[in-house]
Amino acid sequence: MGGDTSPNLLLHAIVTFAESDVCAANFVLLGTAPLQKELGNLKSKFRKIRENISFVLSGDPIRMDENPLFAIRKKKNSSLCIGMRLLKEGKIDAFVSCGNTGALMSSAKLYLSMKKGILRPALLALLPTKKTPLAVLDIGANISIKPEYLVQCATLGADFQKSRGIKKPNVGLLNIGTEALKGTSLMQKAYQEIEKRSGKEFHFIGNIEAKEVFEGKIDVLVTDGFTGNVFLKTAEGIANLVLDRLKETLAEKEFEEQMGDLQKHLHYAKYPGAHLIGVNGTVIKCHGYSTPEAFLSAIKGAIKTAHSNKTK
């Protein structure tokens, strides 16, 4: 609920996936009465989902234009708030949402415990480079820029990449030049603070420009929520521009072969969602305008993360 895409469309996508043989998860869907009715209809037709999909009736959903802090206090029975409580209580292993980003972050802060020493959650996206995937954070959880948030992004991003098998991640600070004195005074302060922490947990390579980021020399890109969000959406926009142009001329098979993996990560319709990190619990945020395909992609990512947490 609460995204820009019809919940019914998302429901049908989940049902198709949950009926398939590759699905190794149980679903708890959160929604209002019409969605519950639709699920009931589908359950009468499909066998497997009678077992692996359950439903929790939620109240008025949080809209995109609502003030996040007011909304999570007023709408404690929204799907977003109930989901966060189920996660806290261990009744679900991962929570996927395409609702209001601010409300998701605030409710995570309210209901879940924070990781040790972390002040605020951050949103992390994995992007393709010429080498291994890059963790970019924050991509929109914290709009106000404070040097200490950027330092925490360095730590959280490095931890994330270590959990993916990179022993000592290379961390870069997104800036408009490589020299230590580039950018605003806030960026200069963040540079100094991150540099102090470089060595043990991660290696700080200093400032990095956006055009170098995709060369694959770093594992973690640290940026504030405003710049990170612009960065991510620019990457999507340009990729969309180039890939759409290509689609006009290349045959479908040829296009898939050459560009399939890039498209999967850069084309917004197939984007696999972002990780809300810094909290104890797996929370995946999809774009509000997620297509059913992107939503499923995020769900598959959440299942993978939940499985990997369980085997640790």
Place this chain on the structure above:
Amino acid sequence: MGGDTSPNLLLHAIVTFAESDVCAANFVLLGTAPLQKELGNLKSKFRKIRENISFVLSGDPIRMDENPLFAIRKKKNSSLCIGMRLLKEGKIDAFVSCGNTGALMSSAKLYLSMKKGILRPALLALLPTKKTPLAVLDIGANISIKPEYLVQCATLGADFQKSRGIKKPNVGLLNIGTEALKGTSLMQKAYQEIEKRSGKEFHFIGNIEAKEVFEGKIDVLVTDGFTGNVFLKTAEGIANLVLDRLKETLAEKEFEEQMGDLQKHLHYAKYPGAHLIGVNGTVIKCHGYSTPEAFLSAIKGAIKTAHSNKTK
């Protein structure tokens, strides 16, 4: 002088172009003694450049890591400061530089007169979209964000597009969502101020997200120098990632046919440079890391602008 690319390489590129039949310009090159010597050698070999290339000996160049304000006061005989004075005196019609961006902006402010009502120059780049080219500004002249700079960017960008034949340009403010209250308080203030001016000179469509920018619905994208610089370099980086991948698989001719124009605008090696606007005079800024090819591309752009100014 003062860029990251060898001045000798840039000199050879200019000489090749100046010798060609398509060249309809005279050049005044600014540089130190070794460059003057090299030009002398080339003049003994080539005929046309004896007529259309002259040389002005300049002093110690301004380096990339120098403080712009100190540098332009201390190094009045640098190629950058001499060039700006020649432009002011009408001895050249356009000035092209790949030196220190801050110094270029500060010297333009010092030597040239500002356009009426404009407080600071801005850097404008033209980028391809799915429809007509988009003017993006500021892409790095002003790092400190003030709402009034963003308002001036709207006016300057609209004027630029009007000079290119667009009667009433559509202006958008780069933000992380489309609602008026999205982004930082500074962005919200800028939104209100630009909206007040919408109607006569341009049409303000409101906030726009980076992924929508390339759809071609707007003619001018307003942003601060930090975000604009990240935006531009992200576009370059992603385009580079996708285009390099394509080059591996497509035949050269096929690649040129399908991607030639996109590559010309997005691939940093072929990037045609940015316009320093808000001042009286044509100033084109190339990246410090410009290849001879990119530098020539900027020179051709400067010639075109100068010709169009003369015929007005």
